[in-house]
Each structure stands twice: as structure tokens, then as C-alpha cells.
Amino acid sequence: MELCVALDLPSREENLQLARELARHDIWMKVGFRSYIRDGETFLKELKSINPGFKIFLDLKLYDIPNTMADAAEEIAKMGVEMFNIHASAGKKAMQTVMERLERFEKRPLVLAVTALTSFDYHTFKEIYGADIDEKAAWFALQAYQAGCDGVVCSAYESAQIKRETGAEFLTLTPGIRPFGESSGDQKRVADIQKAKEERVDIIVVGRPVYRADDPAGIVEKILENL
Numbered sequence: 001m002e003l004c005v006a007l008d009l010p011s012r013e014e015n016l017q018l019a020r021e022l023a024r025h026d027i028w029m030k031v032g033f034r035s036y037i038r039d040g041e042t043f044l045k046e047l048k049s050i051n052p053g054f055k056i057f058l059d060l061k062l063y064d065i066p067n068t069m070a071d072a073a074e075e076i077a078k079m080g081v082e083m084f085n086i087h088a089s090a091g092k093k094a095m096q097t098v099m100e101r102l103e104r105f106e107k108r109p110l111v112l113a114v115t116a117l118t119s120f121d122y123h124t125f126k127e128i129y130g131a132d133i134d135e136k137a138a139w140f141a142l143q144a145y146q147a148g149c150d151g152v153v154c155s156a157y158e159s160a161q162i163k164r165e166t167g168a169e170f171l172t173l174t175p176g177i178r179p180f181g182e183s184s185g186d187q188k189r190v191a192d193i194q195k196a197k198e199e200r201v202d203i204i205v206v207g208r209p210v211y212r213a214d215d216p217a218g219i220v221e222k223i224l225e226n227l
Contacts, residue, residue, distance in 0.1 A: 006032065178191070
């Protein structure tokens with residue numbers, strides 16, 4: 001299991017300072033909408049300058065018509081990030097088109113498909129998608145697997161089932177991890193490290209429990225010791 005730290009702080013400098021504090025670890029760094037829209041590709045280069053061993057997960061959740069998603073995926077690949085994500089609910093054709101477009105890259109980023117956002121509870125998800133989360137998340141994952149994606153973004157509670165229906169090598173990345181039982185905040189389907197282990201999660205994403213800590217580096221050390 002690997003650790004990904006979410007860089008979701010209010011300013012570029014705060015995110016860079018956090019990265020500096022964690023620079024001794026070659027971990028994943030998640031750059032989402034807020035940071036990327038504000039700070040752009042330059043921010044990604046700054047992270048690499050702090051530690052070339054950082055692996056960048058660009059969390060933009062592409063969702064559009066197939067060709068537009070593929071165009072965006074191609075531009076992301078040119079930036080040299082190690083991983084990005086798309087929405088599985090954009091459809092199998094869209095996911096296939098993205099993966100086909102990336103075939104020309106000698107070294108392409110990993111592509112994960114988002115199944116169900118962890119901010120959804122069971123009731124809200126069914127209201128929108130007309131199906132239970134467990135059932136639909138597994139279906140989205142199978143579609144992503146068949147489309148050639150490298151894995152999915154899901155909650156810890158769906159990870160083991162998804163691996164059973166796809167394969168052990170099919171990656172699962174889980175946001176909303178509260179390593180040691182911290183407050184869930186606006187996330188509904190959260191889990192701790194032990195649950196993530198039981199569910200065979202490959203990459204856990206931790207945000208607030210790290211960047212709101214008095215000693216972020218200490219928390220990261222503790223997390224890594226428990227992975």
C-alpha cells in the first residue's frame with residue numbers, strides 16, 4: 001500500500017511548504033482542482049524541484065464527450081505527471097478513447113476512473129444514479145477495466161469486491177482515509193488504515209489529518225509505519 005497526500009491548502013505557498021516538510025519521502029502528491037486552477041503546470045514543476053521522487057496525481061476527474069476527454073488526457077500526459085483520473089460515468093467509449101489516445105506515449109501516466117465520490121452517502125447516490133453504491137461502483141469498475149484503465153478511485157468499502165471482479169493488479173485508490181479514526185468532515189464513506197488493508201487498497205489518499213496536524217511530517221511517518 002502507498003500513501004498519497006492531498007495538497008488542498010488555501011495557497012500555493014502553504015502547499016509548497018507542506019511538500020518541503022515531507023520532502024524526504026518519495027510519496028504520491030495529489031493536486032486537485034483548487035491548486036491546479038490557481039497555480040497551473042508551474043506548481044507541478046515546483047513540486048518536482050522540491051523532491052524529484054514525488055509522484056504527481058493530477059486529480060481533475062475529466063468528464064466530457066470522448067474526444068474532448070482524450071484531448072485533455074493527451075495534454076496531461078505531455079506534462080509528465082505519473083497519474084490522473086477520469087469519470088467512469090462518462091462511459092466505456094470515453095474511457096476507451098482516452099486509453100487509445102495515450103498509446104502513442106512511450107511512458108504514459110496511470111489512468112484511474114472515478115466510480116462513486118466518497119462524499120455520497122448511500123441515499124444520495126441512489127437518488128442520482130438509481131442504483132446502490134456497491135452494485136454500481138463495481139459495474140463502473142468493470143467497465144473501466146474492460147476499457148483498459150489502470151484502476152479506479154473508490155471508497156475502501158468497494159475495493160476488495162472490485163478486485164474480485166477485475167483482477168488483483170487492477171489498482172484501487174481510496175480518498176477519505178482517516179488513518180487513525182479522525183473526524184470524517186464532509187466525507188461520508190471514510191475508513192482507517194486497517195480497513196484499507198483488509199480491503200486490499202493500493203493507494204490511500206490522506207488530506208486534512210496530515211495538513212491540519214501540528215506536525216505533518218510526524219503524522220506521515222506514523223502513517224508509513226502502519227502501511
